[in-house]
Amino acid sequence: MGQLVNGIWDPSWYDTKSTGGRFERTVTRFRNWITPDGAPGPSGTGGFAAESGRYHLYVSYACPWAHRTLIFRALKGLAPHIGVSVVHPDMLADGWTFAGDFPGATGDRLHGLPFLRDLYTRAVPDVSGRVTVPVLWDTASGAIVSNESSEIIRMFNSAFDGLTGNTADFWPEPLRAAIEAVNDRIYPGFNNGVYRAGFATTQDAYDTAVQEVFDTLDWLEDLLTRQPFLAGERVTEADWRLFTTLVRFDMVYHLHFKCNRRRLIDYPALWAYTRQLYQWPGVAATVKMDHIVRHYHYSHDTINPNRIIPINPVLDFTAPHGRPAPRG
């Protein structure tokens, strides 16, 4: 993987030398918001009104951040309104590509571009920074609305409700403080924690990160033994953000990122909760384990230089979960 520097592709791997072996995720660049009437959102500029067929989502099925946006697209009935292009799972010297030789990789459905980086430079020719998924693209202005998944899911949660009539709310006002509190713990300790463990290039950086991963899992196991969902009785954004890391845990993070003190299936509440979310209407179809397994093991050649794809356990996400039915 590499990055763009003033519009030119630099194919270097993450630099962890300047950060004592620690992996530090860079800040996302495009932060505009789709709103019902095109008024500006909490950041960026306005002009992105919710309209059917206007926006397009670029994802990798492997990526946990992009996965959140696919889940919200499904839960909020947005599939007829927002198209999707899926990159190839192999992310090598050219970064994410639109090669079509993997089942489910669609190519760039809008422009037929070869590489995701070409989409970034199409929007901003001299752009600098990492070329990441997800990308929410505006076909009307040829701009990137956002490449920040945590914000794309909040747009999807409500901006199109007038169009879809789907008012399911995963960011309900009374629970916002509780949701933010769990997000603030789960993002560094778990969602990004597994990456900090996996991409660490010193023992110290790894030790710190992996300890946080399992401290977070212990805390979550206890919480989900006492209550159905992270913010209480209702499923919220916080649960979907957690789910995309949980569903990858035993298949990739356990081995590939060396998060191997325990497996997900060793935590009874968390494992049942993961199955419950997997079985939620519309969600299973967003989980593409072939892309997930292939991407991590094949793309990260600093971790797995021979690109051997491991045999992996067989997990039954469809087994009965036995957890209480959701409210609200």
Ligand SMILES: N[C@@H](CCC(=O)N[C@@H](CS)C(=O)NCC(=O)O)C(=O)O
């Ligand atoms: N803050 C972004 C992070 C997205 C992200 O890091 N995506 C990864 C894939 S899982 C990526 O595209 N990485 C390519 C790179 O860093 O060069 C979000 O949540 O949307």
